[in-house]
Amino acid sequence: MSVVTGIVFWVLAVVAVAAGVAVFRVDSMARATYALAASFVAVGLALLLLDLQFLGVLTVLMMVMEMAVMAIYMIMFMGMNPALMPMSMVHGKRPALAVAIGTFVVLAAGALLVPWPSRRGAPAGDLVQSLGEAVMHSKMLVMMTVSPVLFTTIVAALVLALPRGRYDRLGDDLNGTGRRERSRR
Amino acid sequence: MTVTQVSAGWVPFAAVLLLAVATAGAALDGVLTARATGRPLVGGLLVPAAETARLFRQRRRTTVAADQLLQQFGSAGLLIAALLMVTVVPLGRWTVADLTVGVVWFNAMDVLLWAAVWLAGWGPNSVQPLVGGHRFLAQALSYELPLMFALTTPAVAAGSLRLGDLVAAQSGLWFVVWMPVAFLVFCAGVVAFSVWGPFSAAVGSGAAGGVLAESAGVDRWLFAAGRYALLAAGAAFGVTAFLGGGLGPVLPGWLWVLVKTALLLAVLVALRRRLPVVRPERLAVPAWLVVLPLVLVQLLVVSVVVVVRG
Numbered sequence: 260m261s262v263v264t265g266i267v268f269w270v271l272a273v274v275a276v277a278a279g280v281a282v283f284r285v286d287s288m289a290r291a292t293y294a295l296a297a298s299f300v301a302v303g304l305a306l307l308l309l310d311l312q313f314l315g316v317l318t319v320l321m322m323v324m325e326m327a328v329m330a331i332y333m334i335m336f337m338g339m340n341p342a343l344m345p346m347s348m349v350h351g352k353r354p355a356l357a358v359a360i361g362t363f364v365v366l367a368a369g370a371l372l373v374p375w376p377s378r379r380g381a382p383a384g385d386l387v388q389s390l391g392e393a394v395m396h397s398k399m400l401v402m403m404t405v406s407p408v409l410f411t412t413i414v415a416a417l418v419l420a421l422p423r424g425r426y427d428r429l430g431d432d433l434n435g436t437g438r439r440e441r442s443r444r
Numbered sequence: 445m446t447v448t449q450v451s452a453g454w455v456p457f458a459a460v461l462l463l464a465v466a467t468a469g470a471a472l473d474g475v476l477t478a479r480a481t482g483r484p485l486v487g488g489l490l491v492p493a494a495e496t497a498r499l500f501r502q503r504r505r506t507t508v509a510a511d512q513l514l515q516q517f518g519s520a521g522l523l524i525a526a527l528l529m530v531t532v533v534p535l536g537r538w539t540v541a542d543l544t545v546g547v548v549w550f551n552a553m554d555v556l557l558w559a560a561v562w563l564a565g566w567g568p569n570s571v572q573p574l575v576g577g578h579r580f581l582a583q584a585l586s587y588e589l590p591l592m593f594a595l596t597t598p599a600v601a602a603g604s605l606r607l608g609d610l611v612a613a614q615s616g617l618w619f620v621v622w623m624p625v626a627f628l629v630f631c632a633g634v635v636a637f638s639v640w641g642p643f644s645a646a647v648g649s650g651a652a653g654g655v656l657a658e659s660a661g662v663d664r665w666l667f668a669a670g671r672y673a674l675l676a677a678g679a680a681f682g683v684t685a686f687l688g689g690g691l692g693p694v695l696p697g698w699l700w701v702l703v704k705t706a707l708l709l710a711v712l713v714a715l716r717r718r719l720p721v722v723r724p725e726r727l728a729v730p731a732w733l734v735v736l737p738l739v740l741v742q743l744l745v746v747s748v749v750v751v752v753r754g
Contacts, residue, residue, distance in 0.1 A: 289514055289566050296559060312545045320552035327558035331581060387605060
């Protein structure tokens, strides 16, 4: 690792952790969301140091997009203006802390204690292509299964979170045109 | 024509070049506005300088309980994204960053605008900017997927995500000739992420200025300059991906890139006076039911051609 790479790594690592901590320290949902986005961007850029250019840039792309949409949903479901009403970003402190510390200890212990195998073979010349082949050949079934499951989860979560939404009041007639006409008659 | 990566010392030059092209776009818009309103054209030409002088002397406007950090990041985010976009675009034989995933990089930078425009709207803690920010995200849901597939098309044809390879693959025939739909959708995407012309509902008069309703001084300048810089960066990328980049007779490659970029930018800037503003909620249906299938068919055609050709 050259000096420049070392500096870049440490800067990104500190930014990622600091922004991650900020998620729970700030009192606004917009700040918490975009602190998380900043943390992910730093992780994505750190992936570039491993020469995983595609995955790194894709992480930045996906995470910024996700956080932009997530902020909207969070604010929508809170039904208030958190900029005017500062709020804590932490719920269920003790169990969350226990789970977080437990996960960290397990992962860190794994990273430190597992005897890492030495590298066999060399990395592929074109990493993007080999990644595409891995995903499209052997893992194709997994990808095809995971995406509808994920999508269904999102829709189901929305329906559960918003039991008395527009569908409940209006059925399929979301614009309410039919109802208006009925009331006119 | 091989593309070489220049040293980091050239980065300021690339930034100045982008700003110069963006200024030319702003001047063109000034001239078009002056012509439409019957004022002297020279005055229109000087609009960028006059606006800069005006906004740099203006105070920032502060609102109650504003989130200034997020607002300022949002306002500056457009210009930052534009500058990051052009780092991968080759100027003839030279490029600032010769990334193997240049196309994805461009895409990731245009997604940064989801965050930037919304934050610029959220920051002031005021109704109209917030409406504008939400409008932009609603519009983004319509334009982003077609734009992504439009970006994929030249990459599939060239068999590479590196912009230098995209240019090299067009030495026989420019991509715009056999993927016109992808080119048009890409241009629409650029106009949309620049919050420009028909896709400027987020800053439109329909919401009293939207994202820009509470914006003044340097913040407003950054946002305005960012929009022109985004149009310029998008035009430069479009020239590279669809219009043969630096390919062309007689003139050197870098000059061809600049000439083509200027022409495409002029078309994009002029669009504003030709097309009405589309409301984001009206955009969703045509974008998902017409444009997305069209661009997917375009991608299919190109993929079949690539497979058949071997």
